[in-house]
Amino acid sequence: MSILITAVIVVSLIAILFSLIKRSAVLAYPQGNSKMKKISKLIHEGAMTFLNAEYKVMAIFILIVAILLAIAFGHISSIIFVFGAVLSAVAGNIGMRTATSANARTTKASMKSVSQGFYVAFASGNVMGFAVVGLGLLGVTLCYLLVQDPTVIYAFGFGASSIALFARVGGGIYTKAADVGADLVGKVEKGIPEDDPRNPAVIADNVGDNVGDVAGMGADLFESYVDAIIAAMVIGFAFMGTNGILIPLGLSAIGIVASIISTLAVRVKKDNLFGAIDKGILAAAVLMALISYFFLVYFLGNFSLFLSIVAGLVGAIIIGYSTEYVTSPFHSPTQKIAAAAKTGAGTNVIAGLSTGMFSTAVPVITVGAVILASFYFAGMMGVAIAAVGMLGTLGITLASDTYGSVADNAAGIAEMAGLGKKVRERTELLDAVGNSTAAIGKGFAISSAALTALALFASYIVVAKLDAIDVAQPVVIVGLFLGALMPFVFSAFLMSAVGKAAVEMVEEVRRQFRTIKGIMKGKGKPDYDRCISISTNAALKEMVVPSLMAILAPIAVGVVLGPEALGGFLAGAIATGFLMAVFLANAGASWDNAKKYIEAGHFGGKNSGAHKAAVVGDTVGDSAKDVCGPSENILIKLMTIVALMIIPLIL
Numbered sequence: 001m002s003i004l005i006t007a008v009i010v011v012s013l014i015a016i017l018f019s020l021i022k023r024s025a026v027l028a029y030p031q032g033n034s035k036m037k038k039i040s041k042l043i044h045e046g047a048m049t050f051l052n053a054e055y056k057v058m059a060i061f062i063l064i065v066a067i068l069l070a071i072a073f074g075h076i077s078s079i080i081f082v083f084g085a086v087l088s089a090v091a092g093n094i095g096m097r098t099a100t101s102a103n104a105r106t107t108k109a110s111m112k113s114v115s116q117g118f119y120v121a122f123a124s125g126n127v128m129g130f131a132v133v134g135l136g137l138l139g140v141t142l143c144y145l146l147v148q149d150p151t152v153i154y155a156f157g158f159g160a161s162s163i164a165l166f167a168r169v170g171g172g173i174y175t176k177a178a179d180v181g182a183d184l185v186g187k188v189e190k191g192i193p194e195d196d197p198r199n200p201a202v203i204a205d206n207v208g209d210n211v212g213d214v215a216g217m218g219a220d221l222f223e224s225y226v227d228a229i230i231a232a233m234v235i236g237f238a239f240m241g242t243n244g245i246l247i248p249l250g251l252s253a254i255g256i257v258a259s260i261i262s263t264l265a266v267r268v269k270k271d272n273l274f275g276a277i278d279k280g281i282l283a284a285a286v287l288m289a290l291i292s293y294f295f296l297v298y299f300l301g302n303f304s305l306f307l308s309i310v311a312g313l314v315g316a317i318i319i320g321y322s323t324e325y326v327t328s329p330f331h332s333p334t335q336k337i338a339a340a341a342k343t344g345a346g347t348n349v350i351a352g353l354s355t356g357m358f359s360t361a362v363p364v365i366t367v368g369a370v371i372l373a374s375f376y377f378a379g380m381m382g383v384a385i386a387a388v389g390m391l392g393t394l395g396i397t398l399a400s401d402t403y404g405s406v407a408d409n410a411a412g413i414a415e416m417a418g419l420g421k422k423v424r425e426r427t428e429l430l431d432a433v434g435n436s437t438a439a440i441g442k443g444f445a446i447s448s449a450a451l452t453a454l455a456l457f458a459s460y461i462v463v464a465k466l467d468a469i470d471v472a473q474p475v476v477i478v479g480l481f482l483g484a485l486m487p488f489v490f491s492a493f494l495m496s497a498v499g500k501a502a503v504e505m506v507e508e509v510r511r512q513f514r515t516i517k518g519i520m521k522g523k524g525k526p527d528y529d530r531c532i533s534i535s536t537n538a539a540l541k542e543m544v545v546p547s548l549m550a551i552l553a554p555i556a557v558g559v560v561l562g563p564e565a566l567g568g569f570l571a572g573a574i575a576t577g578f579l580m581a582v583f584l585a586n587a588g589a590s591w592d593n594a595k596k597y598i599e600a601g602h603f604g605g606k607n608s609g610a611h612k613a614a615v616v617g618d619t620v621g622d623s624a625k626d627v628c629g630p631s632e633n634i635l636i637k638l639m640t641i642v643a644l645m646i647i648p649l650i651l
Contacts, residue, residue, distance in 0.1 A: 008141050009222030011253040015134030015395065018260055023098050028122055032108035035417045039203075040104035041408060046207035047100050048531045050174060051215060055089065057540055060168050061547075065162065069155065072649060077155040077608050084159025084226070087139045092218035095402055099214045103126035103162075103206075103409035104423065109562040110410060110426045111419065113245060115268040117430050118276070121406040123468055124262055127397035129219050132258070136160075136225045136250050139438040140233075150233040150245055151463075154644055157227045160509030164223035165550060168634055169494060171216035172627030173533045175208025176498045180619050181505025181531070187615045190520070191607050197411035198519055200512040200526035201505055202336030206412045206534045212626055217609070220397050220630055221391075224445050224452065225571045226639050228391050231455035232384035238462065239381045243300070243321065248388050251294055259289035263396050273433040277400050285313045294390075304625050308374040308382035312389025312451070315370035319447045320397070323363040326355060326588035329432055329597040333359075337594035338614060345616035347595070352609050356587020356624075363582050367450050380458045387451035388442065388541040397444050398629055398637035404434025432596050446581040449633030455576045456640040460570060464563040464647045471568065479557055479565030483572025486553060487580045490635055491628040494547040498623040507536055549636050554643045558650050566650075568644055574636045581632035588625020591617040 031037045062085050070078035099591050102124035110117030143153045143615050182201035195202055229248045236244025262284035270278045289310055296306040326333045340351035370390075374382035414427045441547035461469075469476055508531060518524035558566040595614040603610040 003152065004250055005145070006248045007412055008137065008253045010396055011143065012134050012138035013647045015256045015260070017230065019094070019130040019134060022130070022233065024103045024128065025122060026098060026105060026124045026406060027225065029105040030108050031104040032111075033417070036104045036107060036413055039413050039416050040084070040100070041208065042348050043103060043206045044202050046203060047096055047210045047215075049532070050207065050211050051093065051096065053536060053540055054166070054170050054211075054332045055320045057544070058085075058089070061162065061166070062159070073155070073645075076147060077152060080147070081152065081159040082155035082378055082513040082646060083139060083143065085163045086159075087135045088160040088163040088219045088222045091128075091132045091135050091166075091222045092215035094131045095218040096210050098124050099210050099402060099406050099409070100129040102406050103261050104413055105414045105422070106410035106430070107417070107427060108418065110414070110430065111117055111423050114273070114426045114429055116409075117410065117426060118268055118273055121403045121410065121430060122266065122399060124406050125402035126395075126486045128214065128402040129395045129397070129399035130256070130260070131250070132218055132222045132398055133225060133256050135257065136222050137229070137249070138227050138516045143231070144245065144249075150230065150237050152651050153230050153233065154526050154641055157223070157230045158638075158641050158645060160219075160223040161634060161641055162224050163621035164219040165631065165634045165638055167219035167633045168216045168389060170539045170547055171212035172540050172623070172631065173497050173501060175205070175212035175538035176206035176622045176627055177505050177538050178208045178502030178531065178535045180502035181499070181509050181618055183615050184502075184506055185509040185513065187512075188612050193606065194607065195415035196642060197416040198526065200528060201531045202412065203528040204505075204531040207532060208535065209408045214402055217339070217398070217401055217630070218633060221445055223430070223634060223637070224448055225391050225394050227456070227641070228384075228387040228448060228452040228464045230622045231452055231459060232381075232388050234459050235384045235455055239379065244381065247300070248385065249295070251292060251385065251392060252390050254291045254394055255288050258284045258291060259393050259395030261287060262393070263399065268608060273430070277433070278631050281393065281395055281400065282317065284396045285317055288314055288389075288392050304378040304382065306378040307387050309375070309389040309392070311370050311373045312386030315366050315386065315447070316390040316393075316444055319363050320444060322366075323586060324360070326359040326586050327593055327625050329476050329593040329600070334593045337590050337617070338597040338610070340458055341594065341598065341610040341613040341617065345429050346615040348591070348617040352587050352591045352594070352621060355590050356481050357482070359586040360421050360579050360582045364579065368576070370451065371454065380455070383451060383458070384455040387448055387455055390448040390451060390559070396446075402432070404554055407431045407434035428600070429595070430460075432593065432600075438504065445630065446578065446585060446633045449580040449581070449637055450574065451638045453640050456637060457570050457574060457626045460567065460640060460644050460647065462520070463651070464567065465646055466564060466567060469564055469567040469571070473564065475561050477538040479561055479568030480572040482553075482557060483569035483574075484576045485638070487577040487632050487635065490549065491580060491584070491632070493549070494627045495584055495623050496629055496645060497542035497546075500533065501542065504534050504538065507529060510574045512618060517533040521603045550638050551642055554639045557648055558643060558646055562649060563650060566647070567574075570640050570643055577636035583629075584624040585629030588621030588623075589619030589628060592625065593621040594618075615620060627628050
């Protein structure tokens with residue numbers, strides 16, 4: 001089995017090398033004219049300014065927690081915690097640096113054709129996707145070699161989850177404060193296009209696409225990926241000994257190989273961007289299943305685990321396609337939301353809420369079916385392996401997600417640089433596809449979070465020495481309700497934070513339109529830096545409380561109410577957190593693409609009554625899809641890991 005560990009490390013390093021090669025390929029493309037370069041530089045500098053400020057806050061938190069872990073569990077757990085946090089931050093940082101370098105290059109490539117623009121944006125997504133899986137798998141493997149105890153590696157997941165929550169919450173608040181401010185004043189009040197350079201919030205909005213949807217998503221899925229592997233290792237050790245530890249590592253390496261091969265095979269035909277991405281993701285899943293068969297059945301003689309990984313892969317594909325169907329502007333659910341905007345913002349919001357709520361059905365039923373099938377095949381080990389399967393092809397699915405943020409920036413640069421209608425239409429097509437690929441990425445992350453959280457929860461039952469959790473006990477019912485409450489209170493904090501920051505942004509944008517002479521004629525220069533500063537300060541101030549709440553709540557429940565009540569707390573949080581995450585992410589993406597569907601010329605097009613109503617719906621959905629929804633899946637796993645780490649002390 002030492003050969004397998006060596007192979008896993010080699011594959012991890014290949015993924016990192018592949019990421020660096022793709023980064024070099026992106027940087028080899030031309031950036032365009034001086035105006036495009038200047039806009040790209042402003043976005044890059046704004047993103048790095050925020051990220052550096054955010055890292056300073058996170059560094060203080062990491063230092064304090066590392067000291068507490070060293071006191072409670074020893075220096076090894078503390079070191080592993082810091083290692084997980086650092087790798088999570090590095091993965092997000094690499095992706096964001098590449099994305100902010102790829103935006104103008106994507107715009108320039110789009111001047112030639114849509115497919116050329118797609119290849120540049122998708123290549124930049126590959127940088128993020130394979131940096132995450134390479135660093136994640138390498139980090140978990142090295143930690144195992146260091147301690148030879150999978151339960152200690154929970155500290156690695158704790159570090160990754162902590163950074164992910166801060167990055168998601170902080171980046172989300174930043175991007176949505178800017179986005180809401182830019183849309184409400186620019187589009188609704190002034191009737192100017194999205195990404196118009198006259199809008200003072202336009203640079204902050206484009207910066208936000210990177211700090212929220214690239215750096216934040218990178219840290220988010222890094223955490224999902226490593227937590228799934230760690231949970232499977234712990235459960236595998238309990239049921240199968242050392243082999244059970246190595247199987248999740250081997251399967252993750254197989255997923256990387258399948259993703260690299262499938263990424264190289266992605267080709268655009270007749271500007272069918274969705275088809276290219278869909279075929280790539282589907283090919284990766286099929287290839288992973290085939291290679292896993294030889295690994296699990298031919299070498300290990302375990303057909304049950306093979307069936308479990310197939311269940312996870314099939315579940316991921318079903319959830320991905322259902323998300324794409326609900327959120328894509330090319331399908332009826334989103335088009336009906338756009339049609340509802342003809343009668344006003346109220347009906348548009350109602351239609352979006354309805355669509356988001358209904359969209360929870362397929363993911364929940366699918367995850368339920370995967371749980372039952374994988375448990376039937378191989379018990380709780382099968383459930384953990386199914387979660388590994390769901391995230392096995394993360395290299396290509398995350399590339400598709402990050403592509404969307406780069407495409408969004410490219411559309412903004414096309415508008416701000418005045419490159420003409422044809423280029424703008426091409427980049428808007430890239431952007432529209434990107435919104436749905438981002439929704440698919442969130443769907444993968446959220447659904448796999450439910451399986452991973454369940455595997456972590458099973459580990460908690462074992463560590464807490466509970467034979468069962470009796471919901472007839474009042475203390476357990478109280479824990480259950482408190483856990484169910486957490487996703488709502490957590491989302492309320494985030495929505496409130498976005499709302500407060502957006503109010504400040506709206507007032508600032510209005511002030512500049514009112515006081516800067518010639519701004520509407522393009523002669524006065526907007527103060528972009530002031531808007532960037534507002535988003536930065538708001539995000540840093542507002543991200544602390546909800547992040548700490550996620551860590552302190554399970555500790556408080558465990559200390560005050562006891563281990564069984566804490567188990568009820570986790571069960572309630574996982575159930576409602578999963579539903580809230582799917583609902584918020586899908587509703588928000590549908591509102592966004594309904595707006596884009598109208599902007600493409602339907603129901604009156606831009607500046608029509610329907611368009612203004614759809615902008616309001618999109619504004620409501622912004623904080624739902626990019627702040628609250630994605631953060632919920634981190635919340636449920638982070639709270640479960642915290643419970644796992646503190647339960648020995650409580651006992």
